[in-house]
Amino acid sequence: MASQKQEQRLSFLATAIPPVAWIVVFFLAPLAIVWAYSFGENAGLTEVDISGTFANYERALQPLYLGIFTKSVVIAALTTLLCLVVGFPVALAIVFASEKWRAWLLLLIMLPFWTNLLIRTYALMAVLRTEGYVNFTLGWLWDNASWFMTLVGLEPLGDFTPLQLLYTNFAVIVGLVYVHLPFMVLPLYAALDRLDKSLIEASLDLGAGHLRTLYSIVMPLALPGIISGIIITFVPALGAYLTPDLLGGPDSQMIANVIERQFKVANDWPFGAALSFLLMYATFAAIALRAYFSRGKTADGHGF
Template identity: 65%
Template sequence: MDPWHKFRRIFYSVGIPPTIWLIAFFLAPLGLIWIFSFGEKVGVVGIDITWTLDNYVRSFNPDILKIFAKSLWLAAVATFICLVVGLPVALGIVYAPNKWKGLLLLGIMLPFWTNLLIRTYALIAVLRTRGYVNFTLEWLDGAARWFLELFGMGGIALAILGERFQALELLYNDNAVILGLVYVHLPFMVLPLYAALERLDRSYLEASLDLGAGHLRTLWNVVVPLALPGIISGLIITFIPALGSFLTPDLLGGPDSAMIATIIERQFKSANDWPFGSALSFLLMYITFGALAIRALMARRRGGDGMGG
C-alpha cells in the first residue's frame, strides 16, 4: 500500500473537514467543561475560573459517593443481566439458519430506530399501577377465582389465592431502573457477542461434545474462553452508557433511585452550579477512561501471552 504522503491533497481534503468538526463540536466543548470544573460559581449564572480543586473535593462528599456507588451497582447488575440474557440470544442467532439471521439481527437493532423517550414511556405503560403487567395478573387472579367458585370451591380459592389481587408497585424503585437499563442496553451486549461467536471455529464445539462434555460444560469451558474478547467488549460497551444513563432512572426510578447522571443534570439546570456539575461529569469520564484502559491492558497482555506461546 502506498504511503499517505504521496497523496497529500486527497488526504487533506478528506481528513480536514471531519477534523475541524471534531475539534469544534466535541473537543472544544469538552475542554470548556473541563475548564469550568476548576471554577467557582459567581452569582446566579456566573463562573469565575480560579483553577481551584474544591469542586473535585466536594465530589467526595459521602452523599455524592453513595450515589456514585449506587450508580456503579445498578449499572453492574444491569450489565450482568444483559450478559446472561444476551449470550443465549447471540448463540441462537449464530446457529440460526442463514435465511433467518438477517431478520434476527434486524430485530435486535430495531429498538435503535425508535426514540429512547418513546420506548421508556412504553415501558412505563407496561409497569405502572394500571399497566399491562398488573392488568394481566389481576385478570388471571379473577379468572382463577371464577373457575374455582364455578365448581363450588370458593373456600379453596380464598385459601389458595388469599385476598383480592392488589396492584404491584413496579415503578419508581431500583428494580424498575435495572429493568429499564437492561431493556435499553441489551442490544449493546448482543451485537459484540454475536460478532465474537460468529468467528468461532465450530470444530472445537463438536470435539468437546464428541469427547463427552455436555452442552453447559462446552459452553463454559470452550465457548466462553474463545469468545472472551467479545464478552469483555460487550461488558464495557454496555456498562459505560448504563453508568451514565439519565433518562431511564429519571423516569423509572424514585427519589431513592437517582443515579449520578441525574445529579449532574440537576447541577446544570436546577442549581445552576456548572463548576460542580462539570467536575462530576469529568469524574464519570475518568471512570470511563479507566474501564477502557483496563480493557486495552487486558488485550495487550492477552496478545503478549499469545506471542509468547
C-alpha cells in the same frame, strides 16, 4: 517521486482536515470548556470564574455524592450482568439459526434503535404502571385462581392488590436492561459468528456435554465479544439519565440525574462539571485497565 509523495500528503490532509476540525470544534473544544469550569466557581448567575480551585472535586468526594456514584456503579454493573445472561443465549441462537432466519432475528435486535428512546421509555411506563399490562395480567391470573379455588371448595383469594413496579429501583434496572440489551447482543454475535463450529462438534463427539462445551469451548473463544459487550453496555448504563429520571423514584436517581440538576436547577456549573469529569475519569480508567490487561495477555501469547 517526491512530487508524488507530496500529492499523497496533500490528499491525506485534504481528507483528514474536515473531520478533525469537526471533532476539535464541536467535541474537544466544548469538552475543554466544561473541564475548565470544573476548576472554577460561580461569579454570578451566568458567569464562572475559573480560579484553578479543587473545591468542586473535594465536594464531589463527599459521602453523599460518593454514595450516589457507588449506587450508579452497582445498578450499571447489575444491568450489564443481566444483559450478559440474557444476551448470550440470544446471540448463540442467532448464530446457529438458519441463513433465512438469521437476518430477521438481527433485524429484531436492531429494531429498537429505530425508535426514539423517549417513546420506548414511555411504552415501558405503560407496561409497569399500576394499571399497566403487568398488573392487568397478574390480576387476571389472580381472579382465575380464586375462581378455581372456589370451584373446588377451597377458600377463595382476596382482592388483588396491584404491585408498585413503577418509580422503583426495579423499574430502573428493567428499563436499563431493555434499552442496553442490543449493545450486548451485537458484539456477542460478532464474536460467536467467527467461532469454528468444528470445535464444538469435536467437543461433543469426545463426550463433553452441552454445558461443558459451552463453558470450556464457546465462552473462552467468545471472550473478546463478552468483554466488548460488557464495556459497551456498562459505560452508557453508568451515565444513563432519561431511564432513571422517568422510571425511578426519589431513591432511584443516578449520578447523571444529579449532574443534570446541577446544570439546570441549581445553576452550579462548576460542581456539575466536576461530577461529569469524575464520571469520565472512572470510565476512561476502566477502559484503560481493560486495554492494559488485554495487551499483557496478548504479549504473553495467552490472549485473543
